Amino acid sequence: VVVGSGRMGRIRAAAVASNPRWRLAGLVDVDAEQGGALARLHGVPLLASLEDAVSALDVSAVWIAAGTPSHRRLIETALNAGLPVGVEKPVAMSPEDTRACYDLAAARGLGLMCSFQRRYDESYLALKQAVDDGKLGRLRSVHCVFRDFPVPPLEFLGQGGDLFVDCGVHDIDFVRCLTGEDPAWVAAVASTWHAGLREVGVAEQVHGMFQYPSGLVVTMEVSRTSPFGYDQRIEVCGDLGVMAVENEPRTVARVRNAAGDCRSLPRYSFPERFGAAFAAEIDAFADVVEAGAAPLVSAEDALRATIVAQAAASSASRG
Numbered sequence: 001v002v003v004g005s006g007r008m009g010r011i012r013a014a015a016v017a018s019n020p021r022w023r024l025a026g027l028v029d030v031d032a033e034q035g036g037a038l039a040r041l042h043g044v045p046l047l048a049s050l051e052d053a054v055s056a057l058d059v060s061a062v063w064i065a066a067g068t069p070s071h072r073r074l075i076e077t078a079l080n081a082g083l084p085v086g087v088e089k090p091v092a093m094s095p096e097d098t099r100a101c102y103d104l105a106a107a108r109g110l111g112l113m114c115s116f117q118r119r120y121d122e123s124y125l126a127l128k129q130a131v132d133d134g135k136l137g138r139l140r141s142v143h144c145v146f147r148d149f150p151v152p153p154l155e156f157l158g159q160g161g162d163l164f165v166d167c168g169v170h171d172i173d174f175v176r177c178l179t180g181e182d183p184a185w186v187a188a189v190a191s192t193w194h195a196g197l198r199e200v201g202v203a204e205q206v207h208g209m210f211q212y213p214s215g216l217v218v219t220m221e222v223s224r225t226s227p228f229g230y231d232q233r234i235e236v237c238g239d240l241g242v243m244a245v246e247n248e249p250r251t252v253a254r255v256r257n258a259a260g261d262c263r264s265l266p267r268y269s270f271p272e273r274f275g276a277a278f279a280a281e282i283d284a285f286a287d288v289v290e291a292g293a294a295p296l297v298s299a300e301d302a303l304r305a306t307i308v309a310q311a312a313a314s315s316a317s318r319g
Contacts, residue, residue, distance in 0.1 A: 003063065013027060139216050144175075146167050182212070184213050186209070205224070228265055
């Protein structure tokens with residue numbers, strides 16, 4: 001059963017429904033209109049609570065794509081019902097709540113899988129393999145760019161949500177995946193141009209710098225907007241070479257004429273850019289449920305990524 005019918009709920013429901021290893025049993029959402037539309041699309045029932053779904057449906061696992069404030073309660077409900085859990089990042093609102101969720105999963109002998117989809121993306125996996133094989137040598141610097149697209153509505157932005165915690169945490173986790181290190185030093189700044197967002201303390205763009213015990217320096221730019229499409233890139237520099245993951249184009253068509261050399265724009269947004277990775281995560285979740293495989297993102301990974309993101313957010317807010 002999938003909990004939540006927002007953007008990630010729609011992505012997860014579609015991935016479950018299209019995977020032959022899974023059967024979508026139902027959806028959970030208190031929004032009868034939005035949730036009902038998604039349930040009708042997949043021909044499954046809509047339940048108002050996870051408790052109702054567990055009681056009424058034949059459920060073997062739960063994927064939580066609801067708002068972060070509800071994560072711990074939903075995770076505990078599922079685990080106490082004997083069901084493995086997949087959950088969108090972050091696992092919970094705080095490191096303490098995150099640890100409590102993983103402790104309960106361990107006590108129940110059940111899998112708890114946190115989503116960081118870069119770990120399942122083919123291009124990011126190729127980058128990790130090159131680093132693991134020593135092809136780049138000793139890592140010296142990493143630069144990450146995360147410019148979102150399209151710009152969310154002003155009403156949504158005004159509700160808050162930190163750019164490091166909501167977005168930059170993906171790259172923070174992937175750097176940890178590459179290096180096995182946590183930063184020893186973090187500094188960040190934030191910028192806001194829109195007067196309405198400035199009044200409610202919401203940043204439009206943040207820049208972070210992270211230094212690691214090995215000497216590696218990571219720089220990161222995270223923005224709520226991009227002028228030309230979903231802009232998600234990373235460059236890794238070592239003493240033997242440089243490797244980058246560039247934006248994926250919408251098409252591979254290319255025009256050369258007197259006006260210049262024109263290529264396609266990047267993918268429209270994150271569902272298009274990471275669609276295959278989201279599907280691969282759902283397939284990997286089947287391994288967790290069926291075979292008891294350890295999730296690729298460990299409890300320590302989930303905790304550390306959240307702690308580092310919160311440290312960067314704190315630095316940016318303090319100026």
